[in-house]
Amino acid sequence: MREQSSASTSTRVAIVTGGSRGIGQETARRLAADGFAVVVNFAGNQAHSDKTVTAIGEAGGQAIAIRADVADETEVSALFDAAESTYGGVDVVVHAAGVMTPAPLVDTDLDVLDRMHRTNIRGTFVVDQQAARRLRAGGAIINFSSSVLALALPGYSAYAATKGAVEAMTLILAREMRGRDITVNAVAPGPTATALFLDGKDEQTIARLAAQPPLERLGAPRDIAEVVSFLAGSAGRWVNGQVVRANGGIA
Template sequence: MTEQRVAVVTGGSRGIGRAVATTLSARGQAVVVGYAGSQQPATEVVGEITAAGGRAVAVQADVADERAVAAMFDRAQEEFGGVDVVVNAAGRMHLSTIADLDLDDLDALHRTNVRGTFVVAREAARRVRDGGAVVTFSTSVVGLQFPTYGPYVASKSAVEGVTMILARELRGRDVTVNAVAPGPTATDLFLDGKDEETVERLAQQPPLERLGEPADIAEVVAFLAGPGRWVNGQVVRVNGGIV
């Protein structure tokens, strides 16, 4: 019998991270659902997974806190025997023109998105078993360059750079490292603060003429975390064809 693969999913209690956690479970992986704040949504994800016959635990961890992240990986080891897949879906968004940017907001954004990516990537590099996969999260706005996204794009450009280098540093271990870069996706993080007209305009940009759904992104992550063994060191734009 093939040993069950084990995934650590940060930001796993809401939005895209939640869809990733449930999708990986449906593909047969045990899942550690990482969350930063409220326990209740994470508990609900674990309940959904276990009700469907899967295995999951919820673990609180601020991704920028190296001790908390190490403890989350320890829990994966204790509960399921190791870690094969790491998906860093935890993230923060702050929109502002560069001229009006509050640098405290920039620091908070980069603490989660940049330092958090480094912390999770470092732990993944130390712990992921041979044959595993690491998936980070960027954004298609790195290429689309929408106004007011400067702080967010700066942080996600850093994520892309770290991801490409980690893929090369893990040479010889049969571990793939890729970034997924969603376009406009119907999550609370994306919809917050946007009026109906703005949402509709963004939904019409892709040739498929709709917003992405968390499940659309989760399917790509599941491919990279499972059968997509020949995709490595790439940024996969998952955005319905926006150019």
């Protein structure tokens, strides 16, 4: 665990899973800029998570990095324990951790399918379960779906199936949190320039996908972090039980 500083009792606290790279990293930095003390969760990339914590500290924010497998209930419970012992509680959980291995359904290796299900479905369930038990009133749970679910792109059947499960959990949990003053939403990015999206794609494929939205570009991690910031803040309190498709108008 790496710590920058301790928060005051009035500081809001956010856990960001998958916070060492890509959208999760940009989200962690944005929430820190919004005044949150941020717990940056990572699965294995200590170096990248430390860089995120360092960057937040250099910008005047507060952050620690905690390793946890999001699909392991014991490790996720310890992640929340660390957030509570360091900062006094948890107000926002952004579950950005996920894995994606595109392939046509007929060619998808079942071990790959199981890995995506474990991280994307079980991981969401485990993280949301702890969030539902521990978040303070006025908090927010923000899951990550994907616009590939609405686009029905060939090659994404296994991944889209996991995100369909995420959306179902999100909408139901929002209703189960009645009376707690906690919102539950999902963000569904379109094609976004992250390693998760770019890996394995040639330049022609990337250019074709970038041309599809009316805005004619790929999304940037900052675009998605702005949406998360809105849902985590006071301006987004009346948005609940929704899937926000942040994709430049592609679908």
